[in-house]
Amino acid sequence: xxxxxxxxxxxxxxxVLLLLAVMALAGCSTTNKTVESSGKGENASxxxxxxxxxxxxxxxxxxxxxxxxxxxxxxxxxxxxxxxLIRLNEKLExxxxxxKEWKQDSPTVWTFSLRDKVTFHDGKSMDAEKxxxxxxxxxxxxxxxxxxxxxxxxxxxxxxALKITTNQPNAALVSNLADPSTIVLDVASMKDEQSYPAMTxxxxxxxxxxxxxxxxERYDGYWGxxxxxxxxxxxxxxxxxxSLLALQSGxxxxxTDIPVDNAEVLKxxxxxxxxxxxxxxxxxxxxxMESPVFKDAVNRKVVDSLIPRASIVSAxxxxxxxxxxxxxxxxxxxxxxxxxxxxxxxxxxxxxxxxQKDAQGTWTKQGKPFEVTLLTFPQRPELSxxxxxxxxxxxxxxxxxxxxxxxxxxxxxxxxxWDFAMYSMLTxxxxxxxxxxxxxxxxKSEANVSRYSSKPLENLLGSLKLAKDTAQRNAVTLxxxxxxxxxxxxxxxxxxxxxxxxxxxxKGFTPxxxxxxxxxxxxxxxx
Amino acid sequence: xxxxxxERVAQLIIIVFVVxxxxxxxxxxxxxxxxxxxxxxxxxxxxxxxLTALRKELGxxxxxxxxxxxxxxxxxxxxxxxxxxxxxxxLTELWNRLPATxxxxxxxxxVMTVLTLGMGLAASVKSSGWLxxxxxxxxxxxxxxxxxxxxxxxIYLFSVCLGWLxxxxxxxxxxxxxxxxxxxxxxxxxxxxxxxxxxxxxGDRNFVKAAKARGFSRTHILFFEIFKxxxxxxxxxxxxxxxxxxxxxxxxETIFSWPGLGKYFIDAITQRDYPVIQGYxxxxxxxxxxxxxxxxxVQAAVDPRxxxx
Numbered sequence: 001x002x003x004x005x006x007x008x009x010x011x012x013x014x015x016v017l018l019l020l021a022v023m024a025l026a027g028c029s030t031t032n033k034t035v036e037s038s039g040k041g042e043n044a045s046x047x048x049x050x051x052x053x054x055x056x057x058x059x060x061x062x063x064x065x066x067x068x069x070x071x072x073x074x075x076x077x078x079x080x081x082x083x084x085l086i087r088l089n090e091k092l093e094x095x096x097x098x099x100k101e102w103k104q105d106s107p108t109v110w111t112f113s114l115r116d117k118v119t120f121h122d123g124k125s126m127d128a129e130k131x132x133x134x135x136x137x138x139x140x141x142x143x144x145x146x147x148x149x150x151x152x153x154x155x156x157x158x159x160x161a162l163k164i165t166t167n168q169p170n171a172a173l174v175s176n177l178a179d180p181s182t183i184v185l186d187v188a189s190m191k192d193e194q195s196y197p198a199m200t201x202x203x204x205x206x207x208x209x210x211x212x213x214x215x216x217e218r219y220d221g222y223w224g225x226x227x228x229x230x231x232x233x234x235x236x237x238x239x240x241x242x243s244l245l246a247l248q249s250g251x252x253x254x255x256t257d258i259p260v261d262n263a264e265v266l267k268x269x270x271x272x273x274x275x276x277x278x279x280x281x282x283x284x285x286x287x288x289m290e291s292p293v294f295k296d297a298v299n300r301k302v303v304d305s306l307i308p309r310a311s312i313v314s315a316x317x318x319x320x321x322x323x324x325x326x327x328x329x330x331x332x333x334x335x336x337x338x339x340x341x342x343x344x345x346x347x348x349x350x351x352x353x354x355x356q357k358d359a360q361g362t363w364t365k366q367g368k369p370f371e372v373t374l375l376t377f378p379q380r381p382e383l384s385x386x387x388x389x390x391x392x393x394x395x396x397x398x399x400x401x402x403x404x405x406x407x408x409x410x411x412x413x414x415x416x417x418w419d420f421a422m423y424s425m426l427t428x429x430x431x432x433x434x435x436x437x438x439x440x441x442x443x444k445s446e447a448n449v450s451r452y453s454s455k456p457l458e459n460l461l462g463s464l465k466l467a468k469d470t471a472q473r474n475a476v477t478l479x480x481x482x483x484x485x486x487x488x489x490x491x492x493x494x495x496x497x498x499x500x501x502x503x504x505x506x507k508g509f510t511p512x513x514x515x516x517x518x519x520x521x522x523x524x525x526x527x
Numbered sequence: 528x529x530x531x532x533x534e535r536v537a538q539l540i541i542i543v544f545v546v547x548x549x550x551x552x553x554x555x556x557x558x559x560x561x562x563x564x565x566x567x568x569x570x571x572x573x574x575x576x577x578l579t580a581l582r583k584e585l586g587x588x589x590x591x592x593x594x595x596x597x598x599x600x601x602x603x604x605x606x607x608x609x610x611x612x613x614x615x616x617x618l619t620e621l622w623n624r625l626p627a628t629x630x631x632x633x634x635x636x637x638v639m640t641v642l643t644l645g646m647g648l649a650a651s652v653k654s655s656g657w658l659x660x661x662x663x664x665x666x667x668x669x670x671x672x673x674x675x676x677x678x679x680x681x682i683y684l685f686s687v688c689l690g691w692l693x694x695x696x697x698x699x700x701x702x703x704x705x706x707x708x709x710x711x712x713x714x715x716x717x718x719x720x721x722x723x724x725x726x727x728x729x730g731d732r733n734f735v736k737a738a739k740a741r742g743f744s745r746t747h748i749l750f751f752e753i754f755k756x757x758x759x760x761x762x763x764x765x766x767x768x769x770x771x772x773x774x775x776x777x778x779x780e781t782i783f784s785w786p787g788l789g790k791y792f793i794d795a796i797t798q799r800d801y802p803v804i805q806g807y808x809x810x811x812x813x814x815x816x817x818x819x820x821x822x823x824x825v826q827a828a829v830d831p832r833x834x835x836x
Contacts, residue, residue, distance in 0.1 A: 062794055064613035071612065143577035211624070211786030212696060237695055237784045238794065241679060245694050249686040408799075410563050439574065446563075446575045 052230045055506070055525050057518065058243040058255040059214075059234040066196055066208045068183035069141035079216045079234055080203040080227070080519035081121075082183035085112060085131070086174055088514050092280075092332055092431035093470075094174045098126065098184055098200060107169040107466065108152070114160040118223045120186040121205075122198035128156040133187040135164075145181035148435060149173065169466045171473055175432040180516055202227040202521035212236060216519065228508065228524040247272065247501050253525055254502040254509055256518065260318045260382070266501045273504050276497040277511035278331050280428045282324055283383060285374075285390075285491040286450045291419040293372050297487060298353045303420070304491040305342045308393050313494055316385050320499055324492035326481045327427045327436065331513055333470075334433055334477035340485050346397060363398045371400040375421035377409040383422040386493065413449045423449065423490075431514060433477045437461055441484070452489035531827060535820040539813070546812040547602050550805045551595055562587060602809060608802030612795075617806035621788060627697055628787035631780070632772035634703050635710030639768060642715025643761065647722025652749070654727060666720045669713030678709040678782040695784035706783040710776055714768050718761060725757035759830060766822030773818065774811035 063075035068082045076082045085099035099112040118126040132154045138145040150170050155163040166173060176182075189198035196205035202224065203216035214234045218227040235252060237243040244262050247255040248269065258266065258274070266272045285307070287294040294300050309323040328335030342349065355363045355370065363370035376387040384405065391401040406412040413421060427436045438461060439445050443453035460480045467473040484490070498511045505526025509518070562581040582588050586597070601608060607617040650662040672680075685705060686694035693702050729735065730753055738752045777789035784790070788807065795803035 064610070064615075070614075143574070143581065147574050147577060209786075211791065212784075235696060235784070238790075239781050239784070242682075242695050242782055242784055245679070245682050245687055249682070249690060249694050251686070251693055251695070444575070446578055 053228070053525050053527070054231040054233070055229050055254065055519070055523060056233045056235060056252045058237045058246050058252040060238060060240070060243065060257040062211060062236040062238055063214065064210070066205055066214065067141070067190070068185060068197060068199065069138045069145070069181065073142065073180035073183055074516065075214065075234070076197075076199070077180035077183060077516045078518035079201075079205070079214055080232065080521070080523070081197075081201040081205050081216050082180065082185070082199045083201050084178050084180065084182050084184065085114075086177040088175070088178045088431045088516070090512060092428070092514060094178060094431065097178075098131070099177070102174060104468075105163075108166045110164045110166075110173055111157060112162045112164065114162065115223065116160060118200050119221045120189065120198040120200055121219055121221075122186055122189050122195070123221065124186055124188075124198070126184065126186075126200060127159050128162045130186055131162055131184055132156055134184045135182060137185075137187050137190075138182050142181040145179065148176040148179055148430070149182070170434075171465060171467050172430070172432040172434040175430045176435070178514075178516070179430050203229075203232060203519065206231065222521070225521050227521045229519075232519045232523065234519070244501070247503075250503075253506050254500060256500050258499045258501045260320045260496075260499060263320065263499050263501070264318065271504055273502050273506075275500045275502055275509065275511050276320055278322065278329055278513050279426075279496055279498045279515070280329060280332075280431075280513055281424060281426050281496055282327050282329070282492055283321075283380075283386065283422070283424045283494045283496060284324070284327070285420050285493065286413070286423045287420045287489055287491070288416070288418055289451045289453075289489060290416060291372070293370065294419055296353065298349055299370075300488045300491070301342060302346045302349055303394065303399070304339075304488055305346055306393050306397055306399075307390055307491055307493060309493055312386055312389060316382055316389065317494055317496060320497040321494045324495050326485065326492055327425070327440070327490070328433060328477075328481075329495040329513070332428055332431065332433075334474045334481070335428075337478060337481050337485065357398055361398045362400060369400055370398065371402065372419035373402045373404055373417070375409060375412055375418045376403060376405050377407065377412075377422070378405060379409075380422075380424050382496075383424060387422050410449075421449075426515075429514070433473075433480075434461075434464055437464065437477070437480060441480075441489075450489040452487070454483060454487060457483045457487075532820075532824060535823055539816045539820060542816050543809060543812050547599065547805070547809050548595075550808045551598050554801050554805055555591060555594075598805070607806040607809070610795075610803050611800045612798050612803075617802045620791070620803065621806055621810050624786060624788045624791050627785060628773060628776070628780070628789065630697075631703065631706055631710065631776060631785055631787055632769065634707035635772045635776070635779075636765070636769055638707050638711025639715040639718065639772075640711075640765065642712065643718040643722055643765070646716065646719035647726070647761075648749075648754070650719060650723040651726035651730075654723070659723070662716065662719055662723065665712075665716035669716035672713065673778075674709055674713065675778045675782055677713065678705070678779060681705045681709055682782075695782075697786055702783075706779050706785055709782070710772055710779050714771075718764050718768075721764060722757060722761050725760060726753050729753045729756050759826065762826055762829070763822060766818055766825075770815040770818040774814045 061075060063072035065072055066076055068076040073082070083098050085097060086094045087097035089095045096115070098115055098118060100115045102110060102112045104110050114126065114128060114131060120126060124130070135149070135151070135154055139149060139151060150166050150168065152165045152167045155165070157163045164173065184200055186198040189195060196208065200223070202219060202222045204219040205214070206217040207213070207215040213236060215231065217231045218229065220226065235246070237246060240257070240259055240262070243255045244258065244265070246252045247266070263274045266274050287300050289295055313319065313321050313323055322329065325339040326335055326337045330336045350363055355365045358364050358369070374387055374391065376384045378384065387403050391403055394401050404418070409421065409423065412418065425436070429435070439447040441452060441454070441457055442448060442461065443458065457480055460476055460483070464473060464476045464480070467476050498515060500509070500511055502509055503525070507524040507526070508520065508522035562578050586594065605618065609615065610617055610620055613620060646662045646665070650659040653659055682694040682705060685692040692704050694705065696702055735748060735752055738748050743752070774788070776787070777793055779785065780787045780789035781793050788810070792804070792807045795807065
């Protein structure tokens, strides 16, 4: 039944495969032409595109909703739909947005004058009463907003004037009002489940497709410069490789959070551009102050001095980052500090501290080798590479490092079986040092992962709250950083850049150190 | 037959009970505090007060055995909890994503079935021919290329190089092509070899020789004598792989940003969304055991001998 007659030779099968391969190669060699013509049906809609430009962005995160007062406030802010009373400029200074001006009446009382002729996306006018309701809702819905604002009461002092009283002096209040968790919305619009939140941005929400996309369209009643784009879509592509391929295939115009390795690939494509800006993130090492080895400051200082920061920036970060000398990058006025030089060589310090090298070249003290466990985690792959580089460098100097990769770093740090760990943190998410310093260095804070305690530092953190102006705040912060850099509960390694990929025609999409503003009224795309 | 079906349903309930208990235990053993993860989602440190309040709100401050009893009661009464992230019912969340997964699994199943039948039959008819050799090559590639790699290769070829098909998302039918191919091609190529082997083995049996002797046509013998018997193990394989596609196409959905259950599950793991992870595992157990029951019933209907065992 089943045929057994002489079959055509292997040549036929091989020929089919070769044909497929040639087709594939031919396709690749004509990539640019194909993508251009298949992009968005240009021929048919060129005329329309002139007045109706749309931008598609591959967005790494996946918001679960569009309520700006929940866990998705950043996503809503980045869509261009939401605005806050205060905005942070490129120097991260607080500037007017929905609030026109403000003054501090007393250490705990502030008055904000609101901008006139602002309307919500449902057409209603913005006034002090509505802003008060919005702020109270954000405090109720968001733990972060509650912590940042620390509000005792909010009073309407006029149709467009708002008086905010804080529980204790909170000099960071103005900057903290730029946090996306305080986006201003018409609270009444949240009662209608069929409509989207009515905010005040240059774009209003057109459609939210769970797990897929957030589409915003130009809001014609916007109080400021009207949006240049008619529509913008944020496609939720959580996989980095898929995002990169979508950009290369022309399906998206911009892709956020490009890994630095992929940036090199994009640079080679003459239709794409790589955009980057310094970020407010810091990759660091946190020391366990209860570790038998690292409770001794000398050992922390020796390790800190041996970290090859320059080669980490050039080889691992591919130049997309800057060497760190404090938790805050130097783009911030209070981030301009210098690392303290070691008082002697590592060898001299260790010898003075009672360490001696054994026959294998390893430092030992009272018979115990200088052997430490370094934690790292997979979610930020560059940190694991850095850990290996640091391990190798320390080994050369006679310090044994055992690397342990943990799935959840925050959980692992709550235990005590580690000596030091790779870590990464957005340190000044409102352009202000206060919140991070309180959480990271207060002995009462659960987020104080190093278990570091310093009375002088805590006194300074108290003074920071009472500081009256920016100059005074910066001065106090610099004093605090001096203590931190002396005690070294952490070693700050690098401030990575934010890297985006975009088509060459994309304009007005400027990476910003603060990661709040992606799609704005100025975002545009070439016709 | 009714007793046969009842037995399968009883097995389904026992399996789901065991799976739910194991899931609860494993989830609680896994590292990571959901309250911390939720609050630090944007890498902003969380205050102690906020953490305590959130743990209380999520029911994580209760003793473990109380959490377990509450969980088990809720599972069997249809209250699968609320997602920590979206604050919506887990059952609703899973149910909303099921159509996308069913759509993709169905398309993958079609690709797999067409390849299985097409390549399997062709290779058995032309055994040792170039089609057979090509089938062997595809089966080798299908079993050795991981689906994530195949997915990226297809995207690179058809989206980046040729610009013919979209690389991600779920909008129109064109978005379905690449993920369905990724899902069904490898499995189809492997199953085709199984069908081929079955066909060749049955081709030498006496009942086939008898049919030939009675003068039946070549087509009749191929489809109504050999294929009819060879398809039985293939039905089992198709069923097993359909369950895999429904409950386990996590990687394909992630690569293609397909908004189905698998991608939702991966995101839930990243965010330590316990109720969703637990709910998904039980949902998947229901799907897998349910499809297997269906396969058993279909097989029993096709081959009455199976009902005796």
